[in-house]
Each structure stands twice: as C-alpha cells, then as structure tokens.
Amino acid sequence: MRRTSILGVVLATLAVAGCAGTKEAAREVEAATPGLSQTREGIVTATGPDRTIQVYTPNAQQDPTLTLRQVSGTSISRDGQQIGWAEIQPGEVVRVSFTPATGAEEALKVEVLTGSEADDVRQQLGIAQPPQQQQQQQPGSGGPNP
DSSP states (O other): HHHHHHHHHHHHHHHHHOOOOOHHHHHHHHHTTSSHHHHHHEEEEETTTTTTEEETTTTOOSEEEEEEEEEEEEEEEEEEEEGGGGGGGGTOOEEEEOOOOSSEEEEEEEEEHEEEEEEEEHHHHSSSSSSHHHHOTTTTTSSSOO
C-alpha cells in the first residue's frame, strides 16, 4: 500500500510539472539552477568599450539590469544575419542567452529584435520606449506629454 501511495505522489508531481510548460516556469528553473544558461528579453540601455552591454529586463525576479560581456563564441544577430558586437545600440530590443558568471554575465547569444517582434516584447515588458528616453521626455522638456 505504501508503494502505491509513493508512486501516486511521484506520478502526480510529474503530471503537474509536465503541465507547467510555460516560459515563466522554464525561466524560474533556469534562474534557480546555477551554471545553466538563461534567456531574457529587454532593452539595451548601454554599451561599453570593454565588449559589455547593459540590458534592462523589468520582469526579472532579481536585479532588472543585466550586464553581459562578449566571450569567445558569442553569437550576435539581427534579422537572422550575423553582426558585430559594436553594432548593438542603446534602445534596441534584444533576446539574450547567457551563463551566470561573477561580474558581467557571459553572453552566449544576443539576438537584436526588430519590427513587430520588438514591438511585442516592448508591449509585454510594459516599455513604450527605451528607459533613458522616457526619463528625458518629461512635461515641459519639449517631449510628448502623456
């Protein structure tokens, strides 16, 4: 009887885990497991001469600003075409895959999103425009008023 109970609990757990196939569940597992690559979407807020970028990811459970550095083998693309690290600009929407590291995270893949895909990510993240532009456009500053 005890084996049946344990087997039932295991099967129920597997069934629930199988149903939790959402992106959010996958991100939670990745974030909780050191050494696994993680993926986030956000807005580039800064680029550095030391081959780093900062990405604002407001839906992150921890720090919403992610600093990534290019490592050997980092794949960088826009519209399916390979581009150089220096071509990434502040304000662009990106999907990044990285490995957590001490200091800046190690970028495995940086995909610059464009068109409707970028617009969808902005809407999903609740960002109409890059954070630095939102701060500059305050009432009376010449920018559009809400």
